[in-house]
Amino acid sequence: MKAKGFLIVLSGPSGAGKNTLINHVLPRIPNLKYSVSATTRAPRPGEVNGVDYFFVSDAEFDRMIANNQFLEWAVFVGNRYGTPRSFVEEQIQQGYTVIMDVDIQGALQIRKQMPEAVLVFLLPPTLDELRKRLNKRGQDALEAIAKRLEHSAKELEYIVDYDYYIINDDLDKAAERLVTIINAEQCRVARADLRAIQQLWQRRQD
Amino acid sequence: MKAKGFLIVLSGPSGAGKNTLINHVLPRIPNLKYSVSATTRAPRPGEVNGVDYFFVSDAEFDRMIANNQFLEWAVFVGNRYGTPRSFVEEQIQQGYTVIMDVDIQGALQIRKQMPEAVLVFLLPPTLDELRKRLNKRGQDALEAIAKRLEHSAKELEYIVDYDYYIINDDLDKAAERLVTIINAEQCRVARADLRAIQQLWQRRQD
Numbered sequence: 001m002k003a004k005g006f007l008i009v010l011s012g013p014s015g016a017g018k019n020t021l022i023n024h025v026l027p028r029i030p031n032l033k034y035s036v037s038a039t040t041r042a043p044r045p046g047e048v049n050g051v052d053y054f055f056v057s058d059a060e061f062d063r064m065i066a067n068n069q070f071l072e073w074a075v076f077v078g079n080r081y082g083t084p085r086s087f088v089e090e091q092i093q094q095g096y097t098v099i100m101d102v103d104i105q106g107a108l109q110i111r112k113q114m115p116e117a118v119l120v121f122l123l124p125p126t127l128d129e130l131r132k133r134l135n136k137r138g139q140d141a142l143e144a145i146a147k148r149l150e151h152s153a154k155e156l157e158y159i160v161d162y163d164y165y166i167i168n169d170d171l172d173k174a175a176e177r178l179v180t181i182i183n184a185e186q187c188r189v190a191r192a193d194l195r196a197i198q199q200l201w202q203r204r205q206d
Numbered sequence: 207m208k209a210k211g212f213l214i215v216l217s218g219p220s221g222a223g224k225n226t227l228i229n230h231v232l233p234r235i236p237n238l239k240y241s242v243s244a245t246t247r248a249p250r251p252g253e254v255n256g257v258d259y260f261f262v263s264d265a266e267f268d269r270m271i272a273n274n275q276f277l278e279w280a281v282f283v284g285n286r287y288g289t290p291r292s293f294v295e296e297q298i299q300q301g302y303t304v305i306m307d308v309d310i311q312g313a314l315q316i317r318k319q320m321p322e323a324v325l326v327f328l329l330p331p332t333l334d335e336l337r338k339r340l341n342k343r344g345q346d347a348l349e350a351i352a353k354r355l356e357h358s359a360k361e362l363e364y365i366v367d368y369d370y371y372i373i374n375d376d377l378d379k380a381a382e383r384l385v386t387i388i389n390a391e392q393c394r395v396a397r398a399d400l401r402a403i404q405q406l407w408q409r410r411q412d
Contacts, residue, residue: 184390187370
């Protein structure tokens with residue numbers, strides 16, 4: 001019996017630990033696949049087209065937007081990144097669960113484009129903890145971090161648009177919760193192959 | 207942080223193994239409680255009021271129906287049994303997850319009375335397997351079993367009104383799935399204590 005797959009979106013403020021969590025969970029669920037994004041950024045040495053990203057030109061990205069081929073897209077540091085709808089839909093049709101991480105604005109775009117997607121809000125235990133993590137990462141100046149924290153505090157309001165939440169106080173526990181959510185969602189009647197179930201139940205006249 | 211509990215309803219055809227599965231799962235989830243039913247049947251030796259059942263008179267049962275105090279009720283072998291709304295709601299308020307087993311008609315009543323309840327359809331792998339189990343149980347005559355199977359095959363249609371399904375081909379695997387569903391449902395934003403989360407996120411001015 002082949003149930004339909006689904007898209008699971010891990011989202012939350014920058015520094016919540018989305019990427020680390022996904023890498024922790026991917027090896028633990030056999031039919032889980034990471035969503036491959038499209039980008040206008042040039043490939044870095046070693047990056048493979050179709051594996052790390054779909055590398056596309058600016059014109060191609062424009063076309064994809066015009067044809068509604070993205071579940072969400074955004075600009076980061078001058079380059080555009082987007083989630084191609086076709087890739088996700090093909091994997092789902094084949095029974096895979098597709099996982100991706102995206103910021104909160106991106107998750108809200110996906111909610112509109114694909115209402116049946118499963119949205120998980122990942123949040124660090126406190127805003128202080130988030131500040132510590134962003135400081136430790138050392139990517140941003142103190143002022144930028146302060147701005148980001150303020151932004152994150154505001155964005156917490158959008159949690160009500162999500163299906164699940166995970167407080168990332170401990171990586172192993174958070175991974176356990178995400179695995180649990182994915183496994184439970186695989187038991188949804190809405191995605192079951194009801195015809196196959198009904199066929200099993202055809203009463204043999206013996 | 208204290209999230210709200212919820213009601214999880216395990217339902218399915220007679221012989222699917224609802225009771226065995228619940229007994230297997232109860233010790234594995236700390237805040238899981240079995241729902242205590244009200245009944246007009248006389249207590250059997252050793253049965254304790256408020257633990258095994260709430261034993262009530264016919265007149266009291268009538269009053270409870272009139273006052274909409276049941277999530278569902280039904281007649282079995284001349285006695286009435288019902289799920290008291292107040293017991294379930296009190297446990298949920300205290301943060302417990304309440305589990306119960308009920309036939310399909312009862313589950314559909316609950317869906318109307320408490321739309322946020324989580325409905326799980328338990329089904330044996332095939333109708334032949336169900337026939338074997340009912341034969342083995344030896345409670346019913348062959349003719350009664352044939353009737354019951356026909357009824358079960360029809361009732362399978364109601365699976366679309368459920369949230370989750372579990373195929374009970376192996377008790378341990380089915381228990382694992384039910385535990386997973388309950389744990390995942392405990393991560394629902396809809397039941398989170400959002401005020402507590404927001405308070406954790408109040409930025410300390412230090």
